[in-house]
Amino acid sequence: MTLAPHVGDALARFQRGEAGEGQTAKALARADLPAVDDDFRAIIHRFVREEGRHARILKGMLGALDRPPARRDWAVDGFRSVRRRSSLPFDVMWLATAEIVGLCTYHEVADALPPSWARSLRHVAADEALHLTFFLEFARRSFREQPGHRLALPGLCAGAQVVNLASNHRAFSALGVDRRRLIARSWRLARWAQRQLGLDVELAPKLPCGLT
Ligand SMILES: [Fe+2]
Numbered sequence: 001m002t003l004a005p006h007v008g009d010a011l012a013r014f015q016r017g018e019a020g021e022g023q024t025a026k027a028l029a030r031a032d033l034p035a036v037d038d039d040f041r042a043i044i045h046r047f048v049r050e051e052g053r054h055a056r057i058l059k060g061m062l063g064a065l066d067r068p069p070a071r072r073d074w075a076v077d078g079f080r081s082v083r084r085r086s087s088l089p090f091d092v093m094w095l096a097t098a099e100i101v102g103l104c105t106y107h108e109v110a111d112a113l114p115p116s117w118a119r120s121l122r123h124v125a126a127d128e129a130l131h132l133t134f135f136l137e138f139a140r141r142s143f144r145e146q147p148g149h150r151l152a153l154p155g156l157c158a159g160a161q162v163v164n165l166a167s168n169h170r171a172f173s174a175l176g177v178d179r180r181r182l183i184a185r186s187w188r189l190a191r192w193a194q195r196q197l198g199l200d201v202e203l204a205p206k207l208p209c210g211l212t
């Protein structure tokens with residue numbers, strides 16, 4: 001498989017991001033909150049498995065490019081470090097942010113990859129859409145009395161998107177990623193997610209922007 005070297009850099013970054021997603025989720029499963037019950041723990045268990053599968057899919061792509069996984073990455077490691085310092089509602093908002101930016105980015109990048117890789121990446125994006133609705137539902141039930149995280153969500157997404165565009169700009173150029181569409185989609189999704197957090201009824205699993 002031959003792709004521009006910067007594309008490999010971006011795939012390595014995505015792989016590193018996927019590989020570490022399980023830890024915060026496991027910590028969530030131990031949180032003392034009404035929404036944390038056996039059903040919640042079962043979903044978290046599935047979430048951790050799925051993120052592990054995403055990491056393996058991306059690792060397979062790196063292998064085909066003859067590249068090792070990244071041992072460090074300023075964007076992923078910086079994001080993780082900020083997240084670890086956040087209080088619980090914001091930690092969940094960071095998880096939702098990662099799903100929003102991740103799934104919008106996978107959709108855009110998939111359009112520019114070989115068909116079999118594109119299919120895999122779209123499956124990953126479909127999982128991320130489900131993860132997003134799960135975290136939103138969890139936050140809606142758990143932090144109703146704390147509006148700060150809800151107000152912050154679009155801002156967190158905008159900040160993460162800036163880092164995403166800056167760290168992957170060479171890869172996005174090589175792939176011809178439509179940055180305007182990426183920004184517009186993730187912004188609309190962030191605003192949709194913010195509205196869902198304020199609802200009194202259970203979330204509809206259908207995402208906007210044709211992203212399900
Ligand atoms: Fe993932």
Ligand SMILES: [Fe+2]
Nearest residue numbers: 099127128131
């Ligand atoms: Fe995810």
